[in-house]
Amino acid sequence: MLPAVPERDTPYASRREIFGWAMFDFANQAYTLLIITVVFGELFTTVIVGEHNGSYRLANFLWSLALAISYLMVVITAPLCGAVMDHRADKKRFLFLSYVATVASTAMLYFVAPGYVVLGLVLIVVSNYAYSMGESFIAAFLPGLGPPALLGKISGFGWALGYLGGLFAAGFTLLVLGDTTAENFARIRFVGPFAAVFFLVAAIPTFAWLKERGTPQPVTASYGRIARQRMLATFRDLRHFKDLSLFLVSLLFSMAGVYIIIAFAFIYGGQVIGWETGVRNIMFIIVQITAAAGALGFGALQDRLGGKLTYQLTLGLWVVAIIAIWATPALTEWVNARFAYDWQAQYVFLVVGCLAGASLGSSQSASRTLVGLFSPRDKAAEFFGFWGLANKLAGVLGIVLLGGLQVLVGLKASILLCAVLFIVAMLICARVNEAQGRAAAQQWQQCQAT
Numbered sequence: 001m002l003p004a005v006p007e008r009d010t011p012y013a014s015r016r017e018i019f020g021w022a023m024f025d026f027a028n029q030a031y032t033l034l035i036i037t038v039v040f041g042e043l044f045t046t047v048i049v050g051e052h053n054g055s056y057r058l059a060n061f062l063w064s065l066a067l068a069i070s071y072l073m074v075v076i077t078a079p080l081c082g083a084v085m086d087h088r089a090d091k092k093r094f095l096f097l098s099y100v101a102t103v104a105s106t107a108m109l110y111f112v113a114p115g116y117v118v119l120g121l122v123l124i125v126v127s128n129y130a131y132s133m134g135e136s137f138i139a140a141f142l143p144g145l146g147p148p149a150l151l152g153k154i155s156g157f158g159w160a161l162g163y164l165g166g167l168f169a170a171g172f173t174l175l176v177l178g179d180t181t182a183e184n185f186a187r188i189r190f191v192g193p194f195a196a197v198f199f200l201v202a203a204i205p206t207f208a209w210l211k212e213r214g215t216p217q218p219v220t221a222s223y224g225r226i227a228r229q230r231m232l233a234t235f236r237d238l239r240h241f242k243d244l245s246l247f248l249v250s251l252l253f254s255m256a257g258v259y260i261i262i263a264f265a266f267i268y269g270g271q272v273i274g275w276e277t278g279v280r281n282i283m284f285i286i287v288q289i290t291a292a293a294g295a296l297g298f299g300a301l302q303d304r305l306g307g308k309l310t311y312q313l314t315l316g317l318w319v320v321a322i323i324a325i326w327a328t329p330a331l332t333e334w335v336n337a338r339f340a341y342d343w344q345a346q347y348v349f350l351v352v353g354c355l356a357g358a359s360l361g362s363s364q365s366a367s368r369t370l371v372g373l374f375s376p377r378d379k380a381a382e383f384f385g386f387w388g389l390a391n392k393l394a395g396v397l398g399i400v401l402l403g404g405l406q407v408l409v410g411l412k413a414s415i416l417l418c419a420v421l422f423i424v425a426m427l428i429c430a431r432v433n434e435a436q437g438r439a440a441a442q443q444w445q446q447c448q449a450t
Helices: 015-037 039-049 057-088 091-111 117-139 148-177 191-202 204-209 223-240 242-273 277-305 307-326 328-339 345-373 377-409 416-429 434-449
Strands: none
Touching (some): 015 091, 015 117, 015 204, 039 057, 039 117, 039 242, 057 091, 057 117, 057 242, 057 377, 091 117, 091 191, 117 345, 117 377, 148 277, 148 345, 191 204, 242 277, 242 307, 242 345, 242 434, 307 328, 307 345, 307 416, 345 377, 345 434, 377 416
16 A cells, blocks of 8 residues: 655655656566566576586576676766766656666567577676666655655555566566477567566656656756766765765675575576476566565564664575575475475475565665665765665675686575675674664755755
8 A cells, every 4th residue: 555645735745656656666677577587587598598518607607797797887877877866856867768778678688599698698788787777766766755754665665566567577478478498489589578568668657757856956067077076075975974874885785695686596496496387487476476575564664663673684584585595405305304295395495485585575675765764855866876886786796706606616505695695784784873874864954954
């Protein structure tokens, strides 16, 4: 249900505008799910590149490389774009440009046939870069949508609606496009155009109803110079936002683990668990439902317990999920011996998927809300630019580490890296003072108003 935000006599958004904002999460989930997490990632590693010398390690490494390059591009450009958007109150135009670029490059994935490795790498770099920039741009609207007491629910609603969008996209893929096999390539290659059209149509309410807030500042120099000046000022200002800075470091480690799961969870299921197509399809649905439930549940919980405690709880849930993923084969043997069952590892992996799905939706929602709580509204785009920087630098860190580690020790052992990253993130976040961080944002906003 949409959070009840007063529609009049406040600077905040109406329910319709919040719904329009959340529809961008609904729309772009088709890209995340179908291109990065499930279908095209598996298609690229098993069919486009394929197996070499009895191993998929080269294919996995190339997939890691493409994602790492796109995330590194975001690291370089997101704060610059955020500075320009805040100066010109122009978030909506930047969001639209990233949206068009994502749609166009995703549709072109249709032309990536077996052996067309370079073309596939280039299109993944471009589409994932544009998509990731859009994530930062849409998040920058969050602080202006409602009062701090409702940001957890609003963010959770967005993530939950996003996973509902993923469920719709997954349903079409399962029923119409079929399996990610070489024999079915003529149909499954349409996954790119389908994800593009889904994103194109479903995001229309965002651009129809979402409002641009803020007052444009005069352009006294080139945009590049304005961006550099504002970024340098923001770096200096960060001393007033110590808790935000510390949280972004924690986020760097936690999102490194999340990006590994997003990029390799279904590849892990195919290569390590050896699941059948039917089980893989069920996992499609399980992850979307549990992620939506996690985002909604923890979003409501966050407004009661506070952002920091909720975020820490989601990281603890992640650690349990990662250990369960790694231990699935042994856990299967224990269950069969203890209860005289004859389960296969793939069925136990479905249960583990519920934990991972709940962790995925809740942790992303909680982190976005905390940055919103720690950000003054007139610096929201810049600070969410740094949020995007931390996220994508995490993507580079996590995926490169995992890509290299799996070459040395294999994918199964490498997945434990995620648990280590989540534990480090929890230790760093323990030093964050949420009340102090929120007060710093409010004081900054009041000083600017006077």
